[in-house]
Amino acid sequence: MRQELAPEVVAVHFLASMVLVAAVTVLVDVLRRPAARPRMPARWIGWLVVALPVVLGVVLVLGALVTGSGPHAGDERARRFALDPELLSRVHADAVLVFLALLVVVLVALHVTAAPPTQRRAAWWLVAASLAQGAVGYVQYVTALPVPLVAAHVVGAALVTVATTHLVVTVVRARAGRRGRQAARSARPSPASR
Numbered sequence: 001m002r003q004e005l006a007p008e009v010v011a012v013h014f015l016a017s018m019v020l021v022a023a024v025t026v027l028v029d030v031l032r033r034p035a036a037r038p039r040m041p042a043r044w045i046g047w048l049v050v051a052l053p054v055v056l057g058v059v060l061v062l063g064a065l066v067t068g069s070g071p072h073a074g075d076e077r078a079r080r081f082a083l084d085p086e087l088l089s090r091v092h093a094d095a096v097l098v099f100l101a102l103l104v105v106v107l108v109a110l111h112v113t114a115a116p117p118t119q120r121r122a123a124w125w126l127v128a129a130s131l132a133q134g135a136v137g138y139v140q141y142v143t144a145l146p147v148p149l150v151a152a153h154v155v156g157a158a159l160v161t162v163a164t165t166h167l168v169v170t171v172v173r174a175r176a177g178r179r180g181r182q183a184a185r186s187a188r189p190s191p192a193s194r
């Protein structure tokens with residue numbers, strides 16, 4: 001069945017690709033450092049970090065809706081979402097601001113609690129990727145969406161997805177590592193029971 005680049009099919013294809021990008025990032029992270037067990041951050045920092053991909057998911061969905069409503073949804077004859085791309089772009093940018101605010105809180109929390117360098121580095125990479133992506137998004141918005149910038153914005157979305165996933169893996173693995181060590185300790189027979 002031909003869909004003629006129906007925007008919902010294109011959007012689902014894009015979002016599914018981002019899920020694959022995130023899955024590959026997890027795989028590469030785990031394979032590169034199978035025994036990595038950095039010190040665990042406080043539980044509340046773990047929750048803040050896990051909230052990042054949730055907010056990013058909202059940003060990505062809104063971005064796909066903007067594209068599906070605007071000039072780059074498909075070829076010229078392709079149907080568009082019956083949504084206002086101008087308004088959606090603003091909502092998309094507002095969601096990005098929420099993401100950046102959350103990221104700043106995570107970054108400050110990791111520094112204040114002297115989190116391991118791997119976790120702080122991962123947060124800084126995400127700051128860099130997000131700011132660059134935000135800048136490309138803003139410039140393309142005010143310059144009537146030139147194709148090279150739109151393409152760079154799609155690549156940037158993938159890089160932000162990689163950086164977000166890497167930060168989550170770095171923090172979550174530390175927590176999982178601690179649980180594993182606790183389980184191993186409690187499974188060990190105590191001296192009294194030997």
Ligand code: HEM
Nearest residue numbers: 060063064066067070072089093096133134137138141157
């Ligand atoms: C972390 C920051 C950002 C991320 C991850 C992001 C992500 C995305 C994604 C995934 C798309 C859809 C791509 C596609 O379906 O082909 C998109 C489209 C778009 N974004 Fe962003 N974006 C970010 C920041 C911004 C900002 C700050 C603006 C400024 C208004 C912006 C404006 C736009 C516009 C206008 C489009 C539609 C482009 C088109 O014609 O296809 N983005 N964004």
